[in-house]
Amino acid sequence: MSAGEHFSSRWGLVLATLGMAVGTGNIWRFPRVVASNDGGSFLIAWVVFLLIWSVPLMMVEFAFGKRTRRGCIGAFAALAGRGRAWMGGWVALTATCIMFYYSVVSGWCLRYLGAALTGELAREDPAAVWDGFAGSGAAAVTHALALGLAFAVVWFGVRGIERVARVLIPTLAVLVAVLAVRAVTLPGAERGLEFMFTPRWETLAKPSVWLEALTQNAWDTGAGWGLILTYAIYMRLREDVPLNAFMIGFGNNSMSLLAGIMVLCTVFAIRPGARAEIVGAGNEGLTFVWMPHLFAEMPGGAYFMVLFFLALSFAALTSLISMLELATRVLIDFGFQRRRALGWVGAAGLVFGLPSALWMPVFRNQDWVWSAGLALSGLFFALAARRFGVERLRREVIAEGADLPIGRWWTFLVAVVIPVEAVALIGWWLWASYKEDPSGWLNPFGGYTVGAVLVQGAVALAALLAANRWLVRWSLSSPAPGAANGAEGGG
Amino acid sequence: MSPAAIVTMAVVCGLVWGGFVAFLGRAVSRERGR
Numbered sequence: 001m002s003a004g005e006h007f008s009s010r011w012g013l014v015l016a017t018l019g020m021a022v023g024t025g026n027i028w029r030f031p032r033v034v035a036s037n038d039g040g041s042f043l044i045a046w047v048v049f050l051l052i053w054s055v056p057l058m059m060v061e062f063a064f065g066k067r068t069r070r071g072c073i074g075a076f077a078a079l080a081g082r083g084r085a086w087m088g089g090w091v092a093l094t095a096t097c098i099m100f101y102y103s104v105v106s107g108w109c110l111r112y113l114g115a116a117l118t119g120e121l122a123r124e125d126p127a128a129v130w131d132g133f134a135g136s137g138a139a140a141v142t143h144a145l146a147l148g149l150a151f152a153v154v155w156f157g158v159r160g161i162e163r164v165a166r167v168l169i170p171t172l173a174v175l176v177a178v179l180a181v182r183a184v185t186l187p188g189a190e191r192g193l194e195f196m197f198t199p200r201w202e203t204l205a206k207p208s209v210w211l212e213a214l215t216q217n218a219w220d221t222g223a224g225w226g227l228i229l230t231y232a233i234y235m236r237l238r239e240d241v242p243l244n245a246f247m248i249g250f251g252n253n254s255m256s257l258l259a260g261i262m263v264l265c266t267v268f269a270i271r272p273g274a275r276a277e278i279v280g281a282g283n284e285g286l287t288f289v290w291m292p293h294l295f296a297e298m299p300g301g302a303y304f305m306v307l308f309f310l311a312l313s314f315a316a317l318t319s320l321i322s323m324l325e326l327a328t329r330v331l332i333d334f335g336f337q338r339r340r341a342l343g344w345v346g347a348a349g350l351v352f353g354l355p356s357a358l359w360m361p362v363f364r365n366q367d368w369v370w371s372a373g374l375a376l377s378g379l380f381f382a383l384a385a386r387r388f389g390v391e392r393l394r395r396e397v398i399a400e401g402a403d404l405p406i407g408r409w410w411t412f413l414v415a416v417v418i419p420v421e422a423v424a425l426i427g428w429w430l431w432a433s434y435k436e437d438p439s440g441w442l443n444p445f446g447g448y449t450v451g452a453v454l455v456q457g458a459v460a461l462a463a464l465l466a467a468n469r470w471l472v473r474w475s476l477s478s479p480a481p482g483a484a485n486g487a488e489g490g491g
Numbered sequence: 492m493s494p495a496a497i498v499t500m501a502v503v504c505g506l507v508w509g510g511f512v513a514f515l516g517r518a519v520s521r522e523r524g525r
Binding site for chain 1: 507517
């Protein structure tokens with residue numbers, strides 16, 4: 001690590017990490033999931049899982065990065081033992097495979113920002129625009145454009161990431177706040193607030209609502225993805241862990257709440273009768289078909305549509321940047337120079353993202369497979385922390401220089417509660433998939449089946465296990481400047 | 492809006508936004524103290 005490879009201040013680290021956490025999942029997934037799970041009851045469960053999944057796991061990631069100063073594979077090998085490098089490999093592979101298609105999503109956002117700016121979305125039927133664009137050659141071009149923008153930022157290393165985050169994240173917060181204020185001042189918006197916040201106590205007894213709340217926290221805070229670990233490599237030695245984790249977790253969910261208010265108030269104010277149809281349209285249908293429709297019917301909607309897609313583009317790009325940096329950092333640990341490593345990652349992203357850009361079934365399959373893989377990533381972090389010693393991690397890394405004292409409750413959450421949550425999430429997902437399609441759920445060619453996840457996941461895991469020895473050798477081959485003493489954990 | 496919705500909104504928004512502002516304020520004061 002060169003002398004310049006660290007965030008210049010706490011705010012640089014926090015803004016970059018918030019940029020990683022706040023992505024399209026906050027803006028297009030959260031409002032849809034709130035609406036599909038009875039609003040207020042879901043929100044209560046969602047706040048609970050922020051505290052017992054996201055924030056504790058963020059602290060684990062910060063601790064891994066700060067302690068080892070290595071990317072995912074090296075950090076797992078150094079802390080959990082050399083026999084566990086494959087677990088870090090899984091975390092890195094999952095985030096990288098998500099990066100391949102996430103740049104496609106980022107490209108969609110840029111395309112729609114352009115269409116909003118030129119007035120194309122106001123003139124033409126948004127459904128026709130989407131149908132003509134998704135899965136076309138134009139989507140491949142915007143995929144390359146989004147990847148190129150993220151590449152240009154990561155090219156300048158941590159300072160580049162920090163400089164961009166310092167501009168984009170405060171701007172994103174202002175944009176989402178402006179859109180939310182506009183939405184709640186629309187006539188009839190109170191129906192959206194009423195729907196979003198009315199608790200239905202009987203719903204709280206449904207396990208599916210709690211599991212959806214856990215899933216939303218797992219996917220939209222970025223906890224357990226390995227991205228926070230990657231940014232934590234560049235935190236200053238005396239940097240605090242707990243307060244930063246709380247700030248980022250609560251900051252991310254604050255943005256989700258604003259996005260939920262923005263989308264649901266807009267829907268209820270403009271098309272209250274079409275709520276079920278809009279919510280049921282899925283992430284892309286809600287964002288790229290319905291939102292332009294709704295903005296077109298809103299006074300001054302053309303301007304707010306630009307702000308909406310600008311916010312979405314900023315959210316997508318700052319998350320894409322962190323995914324690019326994660327894979328780059330793994331290659332740097334393997335001995336590559338930063339720009340050469342980034343070149344390989346960028347080329348891989350361009351090539352492996354193309355099928356998702358050109359064929360929507362491939363995009364949906366990859367989203368299905370690697371989103372499911374994230375539950376395993378979170379579990380691996382908790383298991384690796386157990387292997388090193390959760391209480392030891394708390395005393396030696398998290399409590400050191402902490403601005404917020406963290407007690408043994410955190411040890412209990414990481415050692416016991418998070419593994420139970422991850423196993424419950426995986427078990428529920430298997431059960432729900434079986435119930436939905438008892439005859440075809442194990443079909444490996446089904447697109448959105450458990451079989452598709454198991455086959456691709458098993459191939460990846462088998463390759464990582466077979467390559468474990470080389471992963472250890474490559475990722476620990478060079479000393480990690482700035483690593484705390486005694487980073488090596490179990491054998 | 493029903494009283495239950497108002498209470499839930501106050502609790503959820505208060506916890507999430509209030510929590511964020513409180514943690515941010517604490518971080519600002521810590522940084523000023525350094």
